[in-house]
Amino acid sequence: MDQRTNPERVVHRRAQDGYQWEAVARLPYKEDDRALFRSITRQVLFSDPQMASELRYFEIEPGGFSTLERHVHMHAVLILRGRGHCLVGTEVRVVGTRDLITVPPSTWHQFRATAGEPLGFLCMVDAARDKPQLPTGQDLAALAAHPAVAAFLENRPNQPLP
Secondary structure (H helix, E strand, O other): OOOOOOOOOOOOOEOOOOOOEOOOOOEEOOOOOOOOOEEEEEEEEEEEOOOOEEEEEEEEEEEEEOOOEEOOOOEEEEEEEOEEEEEEOOEEEEEEOOOEEEEOOOOOEEEEEOOOOOEEEEEEEEOOOOOOEOOOHHHHHHHHOOHHHHHHHHOOOOOOOO
16 A cells, blocks of 8 residues: 555654655655756645545655656645755745645746755645646746846746845
8 A cells, every 4th residue: 555545554664864864765855857946846645535634744855856846736835954045826835844835726827945954845635636736938928027036037947046
């Protein structure tokens, strides 16, 4: 039986070497070569079709970032470690430990770690998710019409925000 849905595995204990849970594989962030991202991994901590949800832990290495994308499903993100920035819609925010970020459906979003420390967060999503939508040139132009978003996007991908 899949370790993520095994009813006998009630407790996942975190290993002593950081944010790696015992018996939970550290996976590549994406399997889509079209998506631009850097230095990020994921661990699926919980997935159960009966609850129609999945809890994942992402870790972005210093200076790394997630893909700029949107989905039909919403996200709930809880920062567990580090600091960084997130883009949600047309807002750019500084985020840090214990911040909770809600990403509404069909909203552009991206997370970025600061240069000096990793950014680790839990993400709760629908178990059956739609494929991410990547921005077109027209989408990027519309986002860049907002000064804070333009500054955020100009730093992608080689110069992370401070």
